[in-house]
Amino acid sequence: MSTLGTARERVEDAALLMGRGRYIDDMPTAPGTGHAAILRSPHPHARLLEIDAAAALALPGVHAVVTGADARAWSTPFLVGVRQPMEHWCIATDRVRYAGEPVAVVVAEDRYRAEDALALIDVRYEPQPAIVDPEAALGPDAPALHEAMGGNLVSERDFRYGEPEAAFAQAPHTVTTTVRYPRNTCTPIECLGLIAAYDPGEGVYDVLSPFQGPMTLHPVMARALKVPGPRLRLRSVPESGGSFGVKQALFPLIVAMALAARKAERPVKWIEDRLEHLLAATSATNRVTRIEAAVEGDGRIAALRLDQLEDCGAYLRAPEPATLYRNHGNLTGPYRIAHLAVTNRVVLTNKTPTGLNRGFGGPQLYYALERLMQRIAVTLDLDPLDVIRRNLVAGDAMPYRAAAGAVLDAGDFPATLDYGASEGALDALRAKRDAARAEGRLYGIGLAAAVESSISNMGYITTVLSAEERRKAGPKDGAVSHATVAVDPLGAVTVTADSMPQGQGHRTVLAQVVGDALGLAPEQVTVALEHDSQRDPWSIAAGNYSSRFAGAVTGAAHLAAVRVREHLARIASQRLNCPAEDVRFEDGRIFGAANPENDLDFRRVASLPHWSPGSLPDGVPPALRETARWTPPELTPPTDDDRVNSSAAYGFIFDFCGVEVDRLTGAVTIDRYVTTHDAGRRLNPALVDGQIRGAFAHAVGAAFYEELAYADDGSFLSGTLADYLVPTTCEVLDPLILHRDVPSPVTPLGAKGVGEGNCMTTPVCLANAVADALEAAIPDLPLTPARIAAVIHGPEGAPPTEAPPGR
Amino acid sequence: MKRLGAGSRHRIGLTLNGREAGGWAEPRMLLSDFLRHALGATGTHVGCEHGVCGACTVRLDGAPVRACLTLAVQADGRRVDTVEGLAPEGELNDLQKAFRRHHALQCGFCTPGILMSLDAWLDGRPAPDEGEIRELLSGHLCRCTGYGGIVAAALEAARAARAGDVGEDD
Numbered sequence A: 001m002s003t004l005g006t007a008r009e010r011v012e013d014a015a016l017l018m019g020r021g022r023y024i025d026d027m028p029t030a031p032g033t034g035h036a037a038i039l040r041s042p043h044p045h046a047r048l049l050e051i052d053a054a055a056a057l058a059l060p061g062v063h064a065v066v067t068g069a070d071a072r073a074w075s076t077p078f079l080v081g082v083r084q085p086m087e088h089w090c091i092a093t094d095r096v097r098y099a100g101e102p103v104a105v106v107v108a109e110d111r112y113r114a115e116d117a118l119a120l121i122d123v124r125y126e127p128q129p130a131i132v133d134p135e136a137a138l139g140p141d142a143p144a145l146h147e148a149m150g151g152n153l154v155s156e157r158d159f160r161y162g163e164p165e166a167a168f169a170q171a172p173h174t175v176t177t178t179v180r181y182p183r184n185t186c187t188p189i190e191c192l193g194l195i196a197a198y199d200p201g202e203g204v205y206d207v208l209s210p211f212q213g214p215m216t217l218h219p220v221m222a223r224a225l226k227v228p229g230p231r232l233r234l235r236s237v238p239e240s241g242g243s244f245g246v247k248q249a250l251f252p253l254i255v256a257m258a259l260a261a262r263k264a265e266r267p268v269k270w271i272e273d274r275l276e277h278l279l280a281a282t283s284a285t286n287r288v289t290r291i292e293a294a295v296e297g298d299g300r301i302a303a304l305r306l307d308q309l310e311d312c313g314a315y316l317r318a319p320e321p322a323t324l325y326r327n328h329g330n331l332t333g334p335y336r337i338a339h340l341a342v343t344n345r346v347v348l349t350n351k352t353p354t355g356l357n358r359g360f361g362g363p364q365l366y367y368a369l370e371r372l373m374q375r376i377a378v379t380l381d382l383d384p385l386d387v388i389r390r391n392l393v394a395g396d397a398m399p400y401r402a403a404a405g406a407v408l409d410a411g412d413f414p415a416t417l418d419y420g421a422s423e424g425a426l427d428a429l430r431a432k433r434d435a436a437r438a439e440g441r442l443y444g445i446g447l448a449a450a451v452e453s454s455i456s457n458m459g460y461i462t463t464v465l466s467a468e469e470r471r472k473a474g475p476k477d478g479a480v481s482h483a484t485v486a487v488d489p490l491g492a493v494t495v496t497a498d499s500m501p502q503g504q505g506h507r508t509v510l511a512q513v514v515g516d517a518l519g520l521a522p523e524q525v526t527v528a529l530e531h532d533s534q535r536d537p538w539s540i541a542a543g544n545y546s547s548r549f550a551g552a553v554t555g556a557a558h559l560a561a562v563r564v565r566e567h568l569a570r571i572a573s574q575r576l577n578c579p580a581e582d583v584r585f586e587d588g589r590i591f592g593a594a595n596p597e598n599d600l601d602f603r604r605v606a607s608l609p610h611w612s613p614g615s616l617p618d619g620v621p622p623a624l625r626e627t628a629r630w631t632p633p634e635l636t637p638p639t640d641d642d643r644v645n646s647s648a649a650y651g652f653i654f655d656f657c658g659v660e661v662d663r664l665t666g667a668v669t670i671d672r673y674v675t676t677h678d679a680g681r682r683l684n685p686a687l688v689d690g691q692i693r694g695a696f697a698h699a700v701g702a703a704f705y706e707e708l709a710y711a712d713d714g715s716f717l718s719g720t721l722a723d724y725l726v727p728t729t730c731e732v733l734d735p736l737i738l739h740r741d742v743p744s745p746v747t748p749l750g751a752k753g754v755g756e757g758n759c760m761t762t763p764v765c766l767a768n769a770v771a772d773a774l775e776a777a778i779p780d781l782p783l784t785p786a787r788i789a790a791v792i793h794g795p796e797g798a799p800p801t802e803a804p805p806g807r
Numbered sequence B: 001m002k003r004l005g006a007g008s009r010h011r012i013g014l015t016l017n018g019r020e021a022g023g024w025a026e027p028r029m030l031l032s033d034f035l036r037h038a039l040g041a042t043g044t045h046v047g048c049e050h051g052v053c054g055a056c057t058v059r060l061d062g063a064p065v066r067a068c069l070t071l072a073v074q075a076d077g078r079r080v081d082t083v084e085g086l087a088p089e090g091e092l093n094d095l096q097k098a099f100r101r102h103h104a105l106q107c108g109f110c111t112p113g114i115l116m117s118l119d120a121w122l123d124g125r126p127a128p129d130e131g132e133i134r135e136l137l138s139g140h141l142c143r144c145t146g147y148g149g150i151v152a153a154a155l156e157a158a159r160a161a162r163a164g165d166v167g168e169d170d
Ligand code: FES
Pocket: B045, B046, B047, B048, B049, B050, B051, B052, B053, B054, B055, B056, B057, B066, B067, B068, B069
């Protein structure tokens, strides 16, 4: 019996539940391994005049102090995705540009001593004016972060699809809104960490870490270290304590600690602490979006105009500005909008550089798009459900080429919307709202719809370049994944793949996928995903990001397993006296379809290529091991007119919710939340729902609690988990999850990505509900009680200047 | 009272999951670091080192404490129980099995602390409703699961614990 599509318990869990997981801080270290601590800039912007490390080096137990001078000697600045004279070194050399930027690394015999030594390093800074706000950073008087650039604008591009001007001129209504998406981050409970070593004999850097990819960053790191790729050996640990994209931010530290290991002449271990993590690891981009729609009287959108200002922090750190372009092909979301105009600008400010973070561009895009949909309904006095429904791409239009180039692969969006609304009892929720309002309560309903992009096209980021620049640089496209299925001399099956999971249960799913193809129970399949860049097959697209696992990695594993099955079928057909096509694999047995009683043991047949390659049928390779590579042909480079199919598979989500706002305090309570997904074929439904619940919780945080806040002078305000508020069991209710699956024709197994979608829909769905409850314009995220109370009661007055009498 | 020199190391002896264990620690060493790096009990995790996330929760003389807010020297001569002690024979206990069944973990990094809080609380054989469980678990942060599976597993384990009591009484 195949277990594919069933909610199997996870093979990962027993060890994790016993406390026997192997995370980076649990890994064995060589004798003499040094422990690193990082001295970080307290200033958001300053010239770095002098570093005196003598006292630190004199402290017993301190092995080395690494500074920008070492970075200059042994490394180069990181490659930047656009042509700009910007130098980003792994350790600051002559200037710091965000609070928390690494200034020095101490290596000592233990972490306590390393931190003692940090306090003894004397750094002379000359503070410079800092700029935090992205719009202000564009002003003529704004301080320039990178003097050679002249200003803070790194990239500007205009795109035009169809005839947007004409559509705007003809449309009876224009609806506009401007939103400012804040900085937030998914803060895995395990912070970053790594163990770096340097072999001076061959000049090889060897780094063990929970780095997750994308492996596009491998050449970036190798180039910074001035070594050919194979001399930067990246190995991944068995377990990662969560990431949600965030551990991509290991890459500059991998380079810094590789240098530290070289200087200290010993392996170096570095475990980030939470204060560092919040201050300086990474962040989602904050984005200012002005969005405008040309609308018919019935809510149909004729054209869309987007002006997006993306704030990537102090440096454009690879793969940025990818957050802005990840959804470029599907900027029109799930809607049929033929005419589109886009202006994209990327700006730098004195904040932590940005990077991968669950949803990656989706939260920012859909916050604007779905707030606009709500504004259209309010402005034209229409039902918001009707406004969404009237604009959805129709089921019979699939596959649908969106204005900016996305090829929406499959789905019936209107049918999924209707299913969600009826199964989720939207009408009952409306009745509840009416009743609550009749009692004078502030109750609101929010809606949101989105396409969830998965399996990124390696070429999408080149949309930031002009067609001319792209021609010069050469084509970029595809999304290659690798998986290997091997059979050992006793017929046992092993799987490896180019995924670097962070707790999602990928080993379980791969065991189900390969077991399904070979007629084995998942327990009979061993999956090992500790990736080694020197030894395991990988391509530039490898890694655990853009929700590529469900569609791409399992697809490659399935193809490899099918190839193994075909070889085994040919071996078995000789013994069963039947054609290979008629050979069946079930429950560890192999038999001919016409004569199931005459069966062979899987292990006996599968071991033969090891023991007796001479007796194999022609074409069956000895010692069975198949590596499959898969890339979706649908992922072509951007066209000359800037259309790009930015992702291979597009799921669909429709959410609605009911919230109540406390009139006195401004606090919001989520009363009901319904999320309906088309994630294609679900390989393990329990893990799919786990991804949805997890993303939902992140989104509740983004909507109401989480912000990496900065003061106007650039100092950082959210340095602990008591300041950066992560929602707990008391804030996250269990959403009602509904499914209506339409398999993807693009991926080998029909699966689409599912792990990021609620980070895209849920913040805006909740915000729409708050707007509906208040029947007013709403402040920016996070919708804290103080911000909402200001809408209800007006801004708070100035605090009393005198102490109340009697105190 | 024992006097501890700030710069010197002291011998710490304690009972870890029912066995005698010991090592050396400076007075400033956190119990979380001592367990993990001096005793090799790496099942206890560290997620914030400022008492918010709950990942480091262990039982000290039976009571749940944050190991990151406890000094190793404070545990001298006392009983410490960690996640490694929940399945001493390699056989998951009822709580752990409920976690697996309900997919109450993904990356597993928060899990040891949550298990130890629940383990201490289940000793009282509570008859909780969901609200009480959510209140109890609000001292722990999990970034992966959205908590639904954790709450379901805790409710089931509480039911199983009480059913076990009834069985024994009959
Ligand atoms: S590590 Fe102790 S509470 Fe977070």
